[in-house]
Amino acid sequence: MTSLEERLLPSAEPVRLIDQDGVPHDHPSYRLPDRDVLLDGYTQLIKGRRINDQASALVRQGRLAVYPSSHGQEACQVAATMVLREGDWLFPTYRDTVSIMSRGVDPIETLTLLRGDWHSGYDPYARNVAPQSTPLATQLTHAVGVAHAARLKGEDTVVMALCGDGGTSEGDFHEALNFAAVFHAPVVFFIQNNEYAISVPLARQSIAPSLAHKGIGYGVPGERADGNDLAGLLAVLGQAVERARAGEGPQLVEAHTYRVQAHTNADDATRYREDDEVTPWLERDPIKRLEAYLTAQGLLDDAARERAEGAAAQLADQLRDGLMPEPVVDPAELFVHLYTEQTQQMREQAAFLRDELAREEA
């Protein structure tokens, strides 16, 4: 193997700095993040878990139409944004609610899509978070465009582009990696491999040695990490972001994790997998292991734990209170956003609906 190939191929095993029992391990290429970073990460994980559980509860109460949970994947969710700077961009999918909120987007505005009062509810430019993409991998080429524009403007922006294992089968995934490589665009492609695309397991998406191996075909360095180890993810993603920012071009990172819950509340996972498969993953929970590590190191006392729980409870209250009232929708809004200058046809159709509603009221 040439040195170039070696540089492009991922590590032989997913990078893991803290194992599932909370025991730290040295790694030849990656260092354990500082304690303050890990403590901040711990709070974010606790908040992320609460967001997932609260949102799922709100679906059962009819306050959200649907919620694709990232329960069990919270380490990926928060690591993706913890490694970014203020001016950087995040390109999320529908399962990345926790990531969007951890980037500082208003929680209620984040859930507009899943609440159903509009498609995307937040201002993408306020925190540089693109609208959540539902068509798989289609947002990845947009990420390349945003990154390329930043380079043309002389800005050192990095774009974090998220997708799942299923998304790597889409043509847009390949086109995005290739375009990013050819144009040397500062994009970190971050695959959360949770082993399922609704009901279809990873083995039907790809038989590559790993999804991180897909980078070499495009000349993009690939790396893989234990997706339930926040420390490993921060180290790997942090380095990828640093390299992209330094002008080394796009980077591909795969996190090995698991979708502990069904695809959404509307899905029935018992039709395609056994409980036996899920159980070991509960032992690999990202929060449990970081907590074990921090506790063993004497870094996490009751006060810190309470602070994190308090912040999470506050966020849960905010979600509950914010989503409890029926959202106010305005049918006139259906016509106003499509074009900068409204067309005659839009004006006519808006008037038609307005008259129809007026007749109903009369």
Add this chain to the structure above:
Amino acid sequence: MTHVKISMAQALNQALRDAMKADDTVLMFGEDVGALGGVFRITDGLTAEFGEDRCFDTPLAEAGIVGMAVGLAMNGMRPVVEMQFDAFGYPAFEQIVSHVAKMRNRTRGRITLPMVIRMPYAGGIGGVEHHSDSSESYYAHTPGLTVVAPATVADAYTLLRKAIEFPDPVVFMEPKKLYWAKEEVDLTEDQPGIGTAVVRREGADATLIAYGPTVPVALEAAEVAAAEGRQLSVVDLRSIVPFDDETVCAAVRRTGRAVVVAEASGFASVSSEIVARVTERCFHSLAAPIRRVTGFDIPYPPPKLEKYQLPGVDRILDAVDDLQWEDS
């Protein structure tokens, strides 16, 4: 500025050149648009004049080209992309329909996409399979897109300049067979904007409604009809979306008879939409049902057979003859 005799291809090239000169954020990219200057030479010389950062070749992947344009437009650029040929634009269909068309609406106007998708389109050039599709109906059917089709050299220049300045995405349909048609034009002369149809010829007896490649055919038919004693009006749509109901309906009301002329297959098409909306608005002014002269509902034929598919003067005049004159 004095009048110059140039082709539509040269006018489009000049429009790109002037737009890039006027605005640093205008970028031109796609397949073979760099050193080669595009397979139709529409981007000829742009890389040499503006550099690799402004006009550049991309990997051969249309969804990637359009997707990258979306991202560039999100981040302050005004990208113009070339799809090379109508039927080669289909890999980008999902990007166009799910993102280009919807981005403004889904973000409540927070993200606008000032971008142009240039689409060399339609037949009449002896192209082999997949090089002659009239794909405008797919885009016209998609809310959120603006769809423009010039038919004259002056309009090619003006409409492309206006499309690049437009705040929202424009699908710019370039009739390939008119690329080499030359006209004496003054490019500095202002033409009507996007959304405005133009009456190219006045005539009291019937109205021909055409756009893009069928406008010159309709004008030729009107010339022949005039020699035979029948005066035909010719409306050039210029812009398919937004549709200029006012100009089209006024022209039809003046004559009471109309024929829509389009290259695309007629079923569920722009031409069927025109018949429907004109009928809805002008029923009491009509002396006869509106006729259509369109491509048959078949895949675009091979070069040796394409003449049977293309609307020609005779077919248009036959349709005009069919407008129930005996009842008027």
